[in-house]
Amino acid sequence: VNAKIVLLPGDGIGPEVTEEGRKILVEVAEKFGHKFEFESHPIGGNAIDDFGDPLPEATLNACRNADGILLGAVGGPKWDDPTAKTRPEAGLLKIRKELGLFANLRPITTHEFLLDSSPLRREIVEGTDIFFVRELTGGIYFGDSNLEQNADGSETATSTMVYSTHEIERVVRVAAKAAQGRSGHLTSVDKANVLEASRLWRKVAERVVREEFPDLKYDVVLVDAMAMHLISRPSTFDVVVTGNMFGDILTDEGSMLPGSMGLLPSASLGSDGPGLYEPIHGSAPDIAGLGIANPLATILAAAMLLRHSLNLDDEAKAIEAAVDAVLSAGHRTKDLAKDGEVSLGTIEMGQKVIEALNS
Amino acid sequence: VNAKIVLLPGDGIGPEVTEEGRKILVEVAEKFGHKFEFESHPIGGNAIDDFGDPLPEATLNACRNADGILLGAVGGPKWDDPTAKTRPEAGLLKIRKELGLFANLRPITTHEFLLDSSPLRREIVEGTDIFFVRELTGGIYFGDSNLEQNADGSETATSTMVYSTHEIERVVRVAAKAAQGRSGHLTSVDKANVLEASRLWRKVAERVVREEFPDLKYDVVLVDAMAMHLISRPSTFDVVVTGNMFGDILTDEGSMLPGSMGLLPSASLGSDGPGLYEPIHGSAPDIAGLGIANPLATILAAAMLLRHSLNLDDEAKAIEAAVDAVLSAGHRTKDLAKDGEVSLGTIEMGQKVIEALNS
Ligand SMILES: [Mg+2]
Ligand SMILES: [Mg+2]
Numbered sequence: 001v002n003a004k005i006v007l008l009p010g011d012g013i014g015p016e017v018t019e020e021g022r023k024i025l026v027e028v029a030e031k032f033g034h035k036f037e038f039e040s041h042p043i044g045g046n047a048i049d050d051f052g053d054p055l056p057e058a059t060l061n062a063c064r065n066a067d068g069i070l071l072g073a074v075g076g077p078k079w080d081d082p083t084a085k086t087r088p089e090a091g092l093l094k095i096r097k098e099l100g101l102f103a104n105l106r107p108i109t110t111h112e113f114l115l116d117s118s119p120l121r122r123e124i125v126e127g128t129d130i131f132f133v134r135e136l137t138g139g140i141y142f143g144d145s146n147l148e149q150n151a152d153g154s155e156t157a158t159s160t161m162v163y164s165t166h167e168i169e170r171v172v173r174v175a176a177k178a179a180q181g182r183s184g185h186l187t188s189v190d191k192a193n194v195l196e197a198s199r200l201w202r203k204v205a206e207r208v209v210r211e212e213f214p215d216l217k218y219d220v221v222l223v224d225a226m227a228m229h230l231i232s233r234p235s236t237f238d239v240v241v242t243g244n245m246f247g248d249i250l251t252d253e254g255s256m257l258p259g260s261m262g263l264l265p266s267a268s269l270g271s272d273g274p275g276l277y278e279p280i281h282g283s284a285p286d287i288a289g290l291g292i293a294n295p296l297a298t299i300l301a302a303a304m305l306l307r308h309s310l311n312l313d314d315e316a317k318a319i320e321a322a323v324d325a326v327l328s329a330g331h332r333t334k335d336l337a338k339d340g341e342v343s344l345g346t347i348e349m350g351q352k353v354i355e356a357l358n359s
Numbered sequence: 360v361n362a363k364i365v366l367l368p369g370d371g372i373g374p375e376v377t378e379e380g381r382k383i384l385v386e387v388a389e390k391f392g393h394k395f396e397f398e399s400h401p402i403g404g405n406a407i408d409d410f411g412d413p414l415p416e417a418t419l420n421a422c423r424n425a426d427g428i429l430l431g432a433v434g435g436p437k438w439d440d441p442t443a444k445t446r447p448e449a450g451l452l453k454i455r456k457e458l459g460l461f462a463n464l465r466p467i468t469t470h471e472f473l474l475d476s477s478p479l480r481r482e483i484v485e486g487t488d489i490f491f492v493r494e495l496t497g498g499i500y501f502g503d504s505n506l507e508q509n510a511d512g513s514e515t516a517t518s519t520m521v522y523s524t525h526e527i528e529r530v531v532r533v534a535a536k537a538a539q540g541r542s543g544h545l546t547s548v549d550k551a552n553v554l555e556a557s558r559l560w561r562k563v564a565e566r567v568v569r570e571e572f573p574d575l576k577y578d579v580v581l582v583d584a585m586a587m588h589l590i591s592r593p594s595t596f597d598v599v600v601t602g603n604m605f606g607d608i609l610t611d612e613g614s615m616l617p618g619s620m621g622l623l624p625s626a627s628l629g630s631d632g633p634g635l636y637e638p639i640h641g642s643a644p645d646i647a648g649l650g651i652a653n654p655l656a657t658i659l660a661a662a663m664l665l666r667h668s669l670n671l672d673d674e675a676k677a678i679e680a681a682v683d684a685v686l687s688a689g690h691r692t693k694d695l696a697k698d699g700e701v702s703l704g705t706i707e708m709g710q711k712v713i714e715a716l717n718s
Contacts, residue, residue, distance in 0.1 A: 119480060119483045120479060120480065150523070154524035155524050155559055157522055157555045157560075159555050160519050160520070163515070164514065165513035196506055196516045196518050197517055224607045224611040224612075227611050228611050231479070231615050245550070249583045252583040253589075256590050
C-alpha cells in the first residue's frame with residue numbers, strides 16, 4: 001500500500017524514540033513492498049517555543065491528511081510554569097479532539113523476562129494479555145461542570161458524566177472488532193448498579209454485541225470489582241471496554257502489571273481519518289539526548305499503526321515478533337536491564353529489532 | 360463507661376460472627392470495668408421475611424438510641440429475585456442514610472502469615488497499613504441523574520458528581536483526626552486536573568488541613584495514579600481520604616492486598632450519634648450454619664466500635680493485639696488455613712481470642 005505517515009517527535013526523548021519508529025516502518029515498507037511517505041511536524045513544548053502554539057495549524061493540517069500519526073511524547077519542566085498561557089499537553093488534547101479520536105486502545109502485554117519485576121506475583125500475572133478500549137472523548141471528563149457560591153458562603157461543585165447511545169455504540173464496536181481478532185472474549189466495565197449513565201452504557205453495549213457480534217463471549221463487570229480482578233486474576237481478561245474515567249483509572253492500574261512501562265504502546269482512533277499512535281511513557285526530560293531511551297514502546301506503537309490504520313496485520317505481527325525475539329535474546333535498554341547487565345542504547349536497540357525483522 | 364450496643368446479626372453467617380463480636384465485647388467490659396447493654400434487632404433478608412421490611416422501624420429506632428451498632432451481613436440467594444419489592448441491601452442503604460453515616464473507614468492491614476497469599480509480591484505488600492476514609496453519602500452515587508430520549512430515537516444519560524464545602528470538610532476532619540492518632544500522614548485523592556467537583560474537594564481539603572491540622576504531613580494524589588501506587592508502593596501510605604466513587608474503587612482494589620478479606624473490618628460514622636461497624640465480607644450463604652465462618656473481621660469491627668464510638672482506644676488495641684496473638688500462634692479458620700492445616704470453627708476461634716485477651 002501507499003501511505004502518508006506523519007511523525008510528531010515532540011519533546012524530551014520523543015525525537016529519539018520516534019526516529020526508531022520511523023526506521024522500523026521504512027524497513028517494513030521495503031520488506032513487504034509498501035510505499036510510506038513521512039513528514040515530521042512540531043507538537044508540544046518545542047512548538048510553543050517556535051510558534052507560540054503547542055499544536056500549530058500546519059501540524060494539524062498535516063495530521064488531517066495523513067493515514068497514520070506516530071507521536072513521541074510532549075512536555076517537560078521547561079513548560080511547567082502554571083502561569084503560562086498554554087501547555088504542551090494542550091496540543092495532545094486538541095489533536096484528539098480535532099481528529100475525533102474517541103477510542104483509546106491500550107494493550108497490556110506481559111513478557112517472561114519481566115515477570116519478576118511486576119508488583120504482582122509471577123503466577124498471578126503470567127499470561128496476562130489485556131486489550132483495553134477506553135472511550136476518550138465523552139463521559140465525566142467532558143460533561144458540563146459548575147461551581148456555585150451558596151448563600152452561606154459555602155460552595156457546591158458539580159461534574160456531569162454523560163453518555164449517549166451513539167458514543168457508546170461506536171466504541172463498543174471498536175472493542176468488539178478487536179475481540180474478534182483476538183480470543184473472542186469481550187468484557188464491558190461500568191457501574192450500572194448505581195449510575196444512570198452506566199445503565200445506558202450497559203444497555204447499549206449489550207444490544208450492540210447481541211445484534212452485531214453474537215459470537216463473542218461477552219460479560220459485564222462493575223468498575224470496583226474490576227479494580228480487584230485486575231490484580232487477582234488479570235490473565236482471565238481479553239478485550240475490556242469501558243468509559244473515559246473508568247478507563248483512565250483501570251488502564252493506569254493495568255500499566256503496572258508488566259513490570260515496566262517501557263514496552264507499552266497505545267493508539268487513539270476515530271471513525272475515519274488517521275489514528276494517533278504513541279508510547280504510554282512520557283518525555284523523560286532527565287534522559288533526553290543521552291541516547292539511552294527505550295524505543296520499543298514506540299516501535300510497538302508503529303506496529304499498531306500498521307494494524308489499525310493501514311490494515312497490515314501481518315506486518316504488525318512481524319514487528320511484534322521481532323521485538324519479542326530481541327527481548328528473548330536478552331537485549332535490554334538501560335531501563336530494562338538488571339544491575340550489572342549490559343544495556344544497549346536507543347539506536348542500537350532499534351537496529352536489533354530491524355535485524356530480527358529481517359532474519 | 361456505660362454503653363448501649365445494638366447488634367444487627369442479619370443473614371447467612373451474620374448471626375454466627377456477630378455472636379463472637381458480642382462475646383469479645385462482654386469480655387472487654389468485664390476486664391476493663393465497663394457496662395455494655397446489648398439489644399439484637401432484625402435487618403436484611405430475615406427482616407423482609409418476618410416484617411416485609413429490610414429495616415423495620417423498631418430496628419431503626421433502637422439504632423438511633425444506641426452508642427454503637429455491630430452488624431453481621433445481609434443478603435442471600437433467597438432474596439435475589441429482581442422482581443421483589445425490596446432487597447436486603449436496601450436496609451443497609453437506609454440505615455446509613457437515616458443515621459447520616461457520611462464517613463466510611465476501611466483499614467487495610469497486612470499480616471505476616473498471609474503475605475504469601477497476597478496477589479502482590481511479599482516485598483511490595485509487606486508493612487502495608489492503610490486507613491481509607493471514604494465519603495459515603497455524597498458524590499456521583501447520590502447526585503442528580505437523568506435519562507433523556509432524543510429526537511432521533513437515541514438516548515442520553517447523565518449522572519452528576521456533586522460535592523459541597525461542608526461535606527468535604529467533615530470527612531476530611533474525620534480522616535485528619537485518624538491521621539493524628541496514627542503516623543500523621545494524610546493523603547487526599549481526587550481528579551482535580553480534570554473535574555470541577557474534585558477541584559473544590561482539593562481546595563477545601565487543603566484549607567482544612569492547613570488551618571486545623573497543620574502538623575500533618577499532607578499530600579494529594581490523582582485517582583488514576585493512586586490506582587497504580589496502591590499496587591506499586593502500598594506501604595508508603597497511611598490515611599487516605601477520598602470521595603465516594605473513588606473510595607469505592609480504591610478500597611475494593613486495596614482489599615485484595617492482605618491476601619484475605621476475612622480479617623478486614625469497616626466502620627461508618629456520622630457527625631454524632633452511633634457508628635455502624637461490620638466486617639467487609641458478605642453473608643456467605645453457602646457456609647451459613649456450618650459453624651466454620653471466620654469471626655475475626657467482626658471481632659476487629661467490635662474493636663473499631665470501642666475506639667471510634669466509645670473512645671476506648673486501649674480496649675480496642677487489646678482486642679487487636681489478641682487477634683494478632685491468635686494468628687501468630689498459628690490458629691486458623693477454614694478460609695485462612697492452607698491445605699492440610701487444621702482449622703478452628705467460628706466459636707473455637709472466638710474463644711481463642713478471648714483467651715488471648717485475658718492472658
Ligand atoms: Mg491517567
Ligand atoms: Mg465496591
